Amino acid sequence: MSQASSAPHVVVVGGGGTGAAVAHDLVLRGMSITLVERGELTSGTTGRHHGLLHSGARYAVKDRESAVECIEENRILRRIAPGSFELNDGLFVAITPEDEACEPLFFESCLASGVPARRVTREEALRMEPNLNPALRCAVQVPDGTMDAMRLPLRFFATARRNGATIKPFTEAVAMTIVQNPGGRCVTGVAVQDHMNGRRYEIGADIVVNATGPWGEKIARLAGVDVPIQPSPGILVAVRGRYCNMVINRLHESGDGDIVLPQRELSVIGTSSWVTDDPDHLAVPANHVEEMFRQGSAMIPAIRSAQTRATWSAARPLIGERGASTGRELSRTFKCFDHAAEDGVEGFVTISGGKATTLRAMAEATADVICRKLGIESPCRTREYPLLAHTDYYA
Amino acid sequence: MTDVMDPGFDTHSTEAPGRPFRFRVFRYKQGDRAPHFEEFSLHVAEDTTVLDALTAIRNRLDPTLVLRHSCFHASCGTCGLRVNDREAMACVTKVVDLKSPVIKVEPIANQALVADLVTDMVDFYARFNAIGRAFVQAVAGPPDAATPEGVGHYSRFENCIECGLCLSACPIVASDPRYLGPAALAAAWRAVEEPRGLDPNAILQLTDDEQGSWRCHAAFECSEACPANVDPAGAIMLLRQRQVGEQLRSMLGGRRR
Numbered sequence: 176m177s178q179a180s181s182a183p184h185v186v187v188v189g190g191g192g193t194g195a196a197v198a199h200d201l202v203l204r205g206m207s208i209t210l211v212e213r214g215e216l217t218s219g220t221t222g223r224h225h226g227l228l229h230s231g232a233r234y235a236v237k238d239r240e241s242a243v244e245c246i247e248e249n250r251i252l253r254r255i256a257p258g259s260f261e262l263n264d265g266l267f268v269a270i271t272p273e274d275e276a277c278e279p280l281f282f283e284s285c286l287a288s289g290v291p292a293r294r295v296t297r298e299e300a301l302r303m304e305p306n307l308n309p310a311l312r313c314a315v316q317v318p319d320g321t322m323d324a325m326r327l328p329l330r331f332f333a334t335a336r337r338n339g340a341t342i343k344p345f346t347e348a349v350a351m352t353i354v355q356n357p358g359g360r361c362v363t364g365v366a367v368q369d370h371m372n373g374r375r376y377e378i379g380a381d382i383v384v385n386a387t388g389p390w391g392e393k394i395a396r397l398a399g400v401d402v403p404i405q406p407s408p409g410i411l412v413a414v415r416g417r418y419c420n421m422v423i424n425r426l427h428e429s430g431d432g433d434i435v436l437p438q439r440e441l442s443v444i445g446t447s448s449w450v451t452d453d454p455d456h457l458a459v460p461a462n463h464v465e466e467m468f469r470q471g472s473a474m475i476p477a478i479r480s481a482q483t484r485a486t487w488s489a490a491r492p493l494i495g496e497r498g499a500s501t502g503r504e505l506s507r508t509f510k511c512f513d514h515a516a517e518d519g520v521e522g523f524v525t526i527s528g529g530k531a532t533t534l535r536a537m538a539e540a541t542a543d544v545i546c547r548k549l550g551i552e553s554p555c556r557t558r559e560y561p562l563l564a565h566t567d568y569y570a
Numbered sequence: 571m572t573d574v575m576d577p578g579f580d581t582h583s584t585e586a587p588g589r590p591f592r593f594r595v596f597r598y599k600q601g602d603r604a605p606h607f608e609e610f611s612l613h614v615a616e617d618t619t620v621l622d623a624l625t626a627i628r629n630r631l632d633p634t635l636v637l638r639h640s641c642f643h644a645s646c647g648t649c650g651l652r653v654n655d656r657e658a659m660a661c662v663t664k665v666v667d668l669k670s671p672v673i674k675v676e677p678i679a680n681q682a683l684v685a686d687l688v689t690d691m692v693d694f695y696a697r698f699n700a701i702g703r704a705f706v707q708a709v710a711g712p713p714d715a716a717t718p719e720g721v722g723h724y725s726r727f728e729n730c731i732e733c734g735l736c737l738s739a740c741p742i743v744a745s746d747p748r749y750l751g752p753a754a755l756a757a758a759w760r761a762v763e764e765p766r767g768l769d770p771n772a773i774l775q776l777t778d779d780e781q782g783s784w785r786c787h788a789a790f791e792c793s794e795a796c797p798a799n800v801d802p803a804g805a806i807m808l809l810r811q812r813q814v815g816e817q818l819r820s821m822l823g824g825r826r827r
Binding site: 487 | 578579580581582583599600601617619625628629633634635636637638639640641642643644645646648661662684685686688691692694695696698699706709712714715716717718719720721724725726727728729731798799
């Protein structure tokens with residue numbers, strides 16, 4: 176490894192959106208960065224998500240902390256990554272009288288969380304989105320958007336690399352180098368296997384960041400620590416045809432199949448939620464696929480007869496206690512674990528939870544922890560720093 | 571809706587009791603003298619895709635296999651491969667639909683090989699950069715659709731998913747590395763149609779030569795291979811028509827539009 180300066184060297188394990196944003200943030204704070212990812216960049220959870228740029232409205236009633244995070248990050252991402260989003264807004268649609276009864280609390284909760292919301296009549300909603308179920312009763316417009324799940328993180332990778340980070344896809348972390356100090360154990364590096372040439376080697380590190388999402392527990396185990404990450408898969412269905420231009424959400428308590436997003440000439444319906452121990456083996460259960468069509472067509476009836484393009488599953492990296500049953504009861508906010516404080520292991524930090532919309536905030540929190548550990552005073556610059564185009568990653 | 575749905579029958583299973591298939595997978599690591607094929611056996615269900623099979627091989631049989639993948643629904647363009655000698659997005663190609671007990675999987679052609687099924691996309695994007703295209707285009711809604719308050723017009727990303735399958739399928743790209751290629755020419759036509767701040771005349775002139783629109787032999791292999799209905803060959807023909815029109819106009823003393 177040729178590290179040009181005497182800057183602290185941080186190894187980030189995990190090439191998803193979180194790792195990308197962590198690398199970007201730390202480079203801007205003057206650190207030397209190597210990021211390793213066992214497969215292609217964004218090949219884990221990041222690339223598989225539905226592509227929603229959250230307004231926060233979805234969480235406004237029950238998880239205000241997440242809602243506030245989302246709207247703040249939504250505004251920041253629009254500023255630093257123009258061109259990466261379809262900014263067509265979102266509609267929360269009330270289909271049944273029970274949905275309609277939720278509307279006042281939903282609307283007030285959006286405003287209380289700082290999420291701009293506008294009440295929309297049935298007629299206006301149908302003018303904006305003519306494929307909506309004509310039985311709908313009312314709707315609320317919020318600044319949801321859609322993103323390209325791979326290309327937004329690629330902009331963080333491109334910018335981090337331009338600023339000096341070393342990005343190594345197809346390079347798998349297979350072991351941690353751990354030294355026993357009088358005060359406890361300390362992670363001092365990562366052993367990796369380069370799958371492009373079969374070579375195995377070690378990368379020394381002042382700090383190792385575990386940014387592997389639902390694989391976080393597996394990587395933490397390499398360092399001998401346990402993190403409470405609960406992989407919680409959900410299914411997604413893409414159908415041919417663009418049935419809406421806005422993000423269509425069901426106005427009710429979050430549940431299965433309650434969102435339809437436009438993506439190019441496709442519509443994506445999501446999602447369900449269960450829990451698993453192994454994020455490498457995600458089923459695509461037939462009954463969940465059927466449920467997506469059933470719930471999706473309650474909002475947009477034409478979806479019932481749409482042609483399926485793809486069905487797949489993605490694992491959320493939720494922070495939670497073992498024993499959660501669906502994942503829905505777990506908060507969607509994120510947490511940075513400093514394993515020195517919690518497990519007596521120095522030099523090792525895990526970032527998990529969160530969602531694609533909050534990748535930058537997750538990185539800021541992680542970089543703050545790392546700066547504190549290293550005694551570096553350097554403010555976060557990512558709120559204002561414009562990102563390069565995704566194509567620059569390949570330049 | 572807090573009751574969890576029991577994750578029932580896995581429609582993408584790669585385990586028995588599904589149907590058995592043999593996968594002949596292209597293998598190459600940097601430093602190898604030559605690539606070779608390696609065979610793996612897997613059972614597949616009705617909806618199991620070539621990508622499901624390859625990731626199952628990686629997870630269960632050989633963790634050193636590398637391939638590109640991200641979105642699993644043909645939106646990101648990373649898992650474009652050659653499957654039984656045809657360009658295909660692995661994530662939307664069902665194994666049983668290939669109607670063959672042996673599935674041959676190779677990286678896309680005409681691009682630099684990195685390892686196994688991975689190719690380097692630098693060349694692909696270099697072609698686009700010559701065009702300087704815009705990335706977001708307007709979308710026409712249904713005729714009576716109104717845009718919501720605060721939204722000027724609906725927009726969407728490009729249809730092109732940047733997978734490289736058109737370059738892999740194109741017989742000219744295979745023989746002439748200087749040819750701009752179908753993806754970039756399709757993007758050029760899109761920019762001429764809908765300039766969004768770019769200069770359409772500059773793009774017309776840039777692509778009006780033997781390495782541009784006129785190098786195409788109209789084999790239409792690119793449009794056949796395109797998983798996103800971009801129809802690059804059709805775009806190249808339209809580009810030529812416009813270029814001829816502009817030439818005639820200037821010969822007759824008119825000014826370029």
